[in-house]
Amino acid sequence: MTKKEFLKELRLSLKNEADKEEIINYYDELIDEATLNGEIESQFIDRLGPIDDIIKQMDKTPYKKRENKSVEVVKKTTSKVSRLLLETLIMSGYALLMVVSFSFIVGGGFQTVKSVSHMGNASTNEVMIYYIGEMIFTIGLCLMGIGLMWYANAAFRKSIRKIKTIANEEEK
Structure with missing residues (x-):
């Protein structure tokens, strides 16, 4: 899946979320940062997990305190790429x-x-x-x-x- 497809699907899944644009921008920057650090876009997006899971995790946690697995993936990947x-x-x-x-x-x-x-x-x-x-x-x-x-x-x-x-x- 490309970044454009992922963000489009995420936008559709968020429907009436109050922080919709902020969330879209967050994932847009997250994917950009990962690709700048040498990640392959489609592989990184696959590791973020299904959009339904991301949405479910957002529902469980207030937006300001969200720490989903995509953040963990970026931290580990960036650290590993930097060390290499x-x-x-x-x-x-x-x-x-x-x-x-x-x-x-x-x-x-x-x-x-x-x-x-x-x-x-x-x-x-x-x-x-x-x-x-x-x-x-x-x-x-x-x-x-x-x-x-x-x-x-x-x-x-x-x-x-x-x-x-x-x-x-x-x-x-």
Whole structure:
């Protein structure tokens, strides 16, 4: 069912309800908010339940204090979507850290090889000392890259597990 169909059916079902327009606006905004948060409109409307049930629940509770299951659904869905988006963003940061780590490893490795090859052609001790210092620095870059890669990989895997946990959460 589309939002337009749902609101039309709700309008017809409310008949002479005093707060009819306020209720229609409430559900209109509720559906808009859910779709903005990544929900599929028709699936969200299905989860709100049959309009007859919504009307029955309204009859039992004064309008100002109404807390029907649609509000609960929006709260749970919004929370879940927000947590998934946040965790995905964090995971993207770890992926970027892995790329930077890889560049440290590759750059440091190539520079180390270059330093070793130039040491053989060094004409003076000062030049030899320069290449040894450069080699130590580039080996340090490689080791730092390996450490960052190890950390980013572990954190990335933890994020994947967390996303799976959030996605598989049962509605309570």
